[in-house]
Amino acid sequence: AYTFGDPATTIPRSYLGDPAKFRLVHGGSEVFHSHHPHGGSIRWPRSPRAIDEMPLWHTAKNGPVKYPVIRTKSDRVDVEVIGPSETMDLETECGSGLCQQLAGDFLFHCHVAHHYIAGMWGYWRVYNTIQQGANHNDVMPDLLELPDRKGRIKVGVTSDELIGKTVDWFGKQFTIIEKGKTDWKASPALVTVKDWVEMQFPPQGLPGHKKDEREQTKSYDASVLNWGWQGNRAMTEPENTVPNPRYQSAHPNERLPIVFEPLTGKVSWPHLKPHFGRRVPFSKGHNPSPWLEMIHLEEDGLPSSYPAKPGENGRWSLCPENAGSKKYNVHFIHTPMMLADKQGNTPAIMDEGGLIYVLHEEEAAIRKNNDLKFPLVVRSNIYDCVDWMLTSEWDDDDFSNFHASKVNTHWHFLQFDNQSSDGVITGFSNEQSVRPFTMLEKKTDKGLPLPLNTTFTKAAKKGERVITVKNAAQYHPEIEILIGADNVGGNEVGRIKSIKGNEITLVRPLKNDHPVKDIVTVEFVRQRFWVDSDVGTVFWHDHALGRITWGHGGFGTMIVEPVGSTYHNPKTGAPIRSGPLADIRTAEPVGYGVNGSFRELMVQLNDSVPHTINIVTAGNPPGQPVEVALEAGKTISFPIPDHIKMTPMPF
Structure with a gap:
């Protein structure tokens, strides 16, 4: 929506806390579809009537639910297949x-890639x-309120109207003041209106350091947003003037007041307006939970460059107080993969375009050992807070990403802040995809601009505040940068105070x-997930260029284990961080009437037209050469090579 305006596809709408049901009917006659909504805890029981005594669909009408029923009699699902003439509630x-309990835009779509690419998607907008x-x-x-909930939703106010x-936030209170100094330790906390607003928005700045609207868009700079102040009133970036078939502003090139919910002080959704062709900015500080956990402070009371501590934002925190912790630093890499060994005279099957996610600390070993090249499997326990940082090493090329490499991770099932941890930039959500941090030059003007990457030209020691780099001028004060992105033992996030030359x-x-x-x-994304229930196997995948990446390994799995579990190598007993084989050591329930440790095998199935079309031979379709079948395959959205080795015998 920010880049192109709201789409023509369906946009159901509701207010925060409203009970809601979705009803589907398949009016077609041939193809099956798999309905999938986004948002993590957008899930439902596979057999709704099996849990009539524990209705789940309206449990959050009076506030966040951090501890829903751990296990239901019927499995929770968030994808369900619907066939011709079937209906589904x-x-x-x-x-x-x-x-x-967050406002936002929640994508839903058919999970068959070439179906949603063809337009089988929409999003659910929830206002506050x-x-x-x-x-x-x-x-x-x-949009009227429901008659039995009238009066719960308020008219938005401007930031100056919050003063006093x-x-x-469900018991955690803050008093907004005009002048003075913010005191987070007061009761209630005293927060200046400037501090209150600034922690909810990306840093102020001109994208690409350009004043011209079109040049800002062409810069593809997502590190700042050109919003501003009129006294104590926060104002939007100047309204779009570029012709846009989906949005024509009534106030082109003017700033409009930003609106806030008066009882909570949280920004009113959506707070951005469409800007045709422009990249939406990252959240403030690359915060994985900018709407739920905008407060993340160091001991000195100043904003931290790292996510909030569990419970720091009170009952509205994504991760509640005393949550467990799992941290993963993940790289997306391009690496050749052997899919099958040589068999007799049959050569090995190679995927030269392998694309997989790896833990940064395991990347070097994986690149050297083909046996380790498979989609990533990681684990967490019920009631863990999972912090996930993603970067990409998939450089621009001519044949797979067409000089527009972007990648993200979209997770199913778990609770997260949709505005920065969904993976997909739905509606007016923040940027959640990354360009490659490994690209330090671009030799063509095709595709997207060179990402905002640079390198140290002078070594820096722990404790120093000044770093010297090749190109500092591309950055802005107050933005967060990832320092040492490919440094396994020494990567960190820091905020820029000032820039002088290349220092x-x-x-x-x-x-x-x-x-x-x-x-x-600046090309890094942080996501955060609250593992609130026993949802078992959690699928996650690239949602930026999925039609290309999935077939080459661009997906993975998070397995949810019992509370307090540890994960071990079945052969040595050593603790492990990833992998499809593991011994899970626990004393907790692992199934109905069953407690204790168990062995685990994660089988990940993957198919793609390039790997299955090789059974096509001349005469299939009847009377046609094999080239016709290959050309027909290219009409769907998956890329197919021009030359595919045929199997030795027809089927």
């Missing part, structure tokens, strides 16, 4: 805003302020040493 767990009369955040028609008010002064001192040629980038 989906009782979405926790209702509008989901169990985590009234959308009636003169009070609208988008171009949609009026005490806002409440960057950081707000806080370095935590690690950094040699010459260490890479600095």
Whole structure:
């Protein structure tokens, strides 16, 4: 929506906390579809009537649900296949805003890749302020409240109208003041209006350091947003002036007041307006939970460059107090993979375009050993807070990503903040895909611009605040940068205080040493997930260029284990961080009436037209040469090589 305006496809709408049901009917006559909504805890029981005594679909109507029923009599699902003439009623767990209770845009689509690419998608928009009369955040028609919930949703106010008010987050309170200094330790906390607003928005700045609207768009700079202030009133970036068939502003090139929910002080959704062709910015500080966990402070009371501590934002925190912790630093890499060994005179089957996710600390070993080249499997326990940082090494090329390499990870089942951890940039959500941090030059003007990457030209020691790099001018004060992106033992995130020449002064001192040629980038995404129930096997995958990446390994699995479990190599007993084979050591229930440790095998199935079409021979279709079948295959969205070795015998 930010880049092109709201789509022509379906956009159901509701207010935060509204109970909601989705009803589907398949009016076709041939093809099966798999319905999948986004948002993590958008899930429902496979057999709804099996849990009539524990209705889940309206449990969040009065606030966040951090501890839903761990195990239901019927499995929770978030993808369900529907065939011709079938109907389906989906009782979405926790209702509008989901169990985590957040406003936002929630994608839904058929999970057959070439179906959703062809337009089989839409999104569900959940508002937190009234959308009636003169009070609208988008171009949609009026939306009434449900009659038995009338009065719960308020008209939005401007930031200057928050001054003097005490806002409440389900018991955690803050008083907004005009002047003075923020005091987070007061009761309730005293927060200046400037600090309150700035922690909810990306850093202020001109994308690409350009004043011209078109040049800002062409810069593809997602590190800042050109919003501003008029006194104590926060104002949007200037309205779009570029012709856009989906959105024509009534106030081109003007700034409009940003609106906030008056009881909570949280920004009213959606707060951005379409800007044709422009990349949406990353969240403030690359925060994985910008709407649920905007407060993330160091001991000195200043903003941290790292996500919030569990429970730091009170009951509305994504991860509650005392949550367990799992941290994963993940790289997306391009590596040749042997899919099958040579058999007799039959040569080995190679995928020269292998694309897989790896843990950064395991990347070197995986690149050297083909037996380790498979989609990533990681684990977490029930009631863990999972922090996930993603970067990409998939450089632009002519044949797979067409000089527009972008990748993300979209997770199913778990609670997360949709605005920055869904993976997909749905509607007006923040940027959640990354360009390759390994690209330091671009030799063609095709595709997307060179990402904002650079390297150290002078080594820096732990404790220093100034780093010297090849190109500092491309960055902005107050943005977060990933320092040492490919440094296994020494990568860290820091905030820029100031820039002078090619010297960057950081707000806080370095935590690690950094040699010459260490890479600095803004191209990183942080995601956070709350493992709130026993959902078992969680599928996650690239959702940026999935039609290309899935067939080459661009997906993975998170397995949810019992509380307190540890994971071990079945052969040596050593603790492991990833892998499809593991011994799970636990004393907790692992099934009905069963407790204790168990052995685990994760089997990941993958198919793709290029790997299955090799059974096609001359005469299939009847009377046609094999080239016809191959050409027909190219009409779907999956890329197919021009030359495929045929199997030795027809089937």
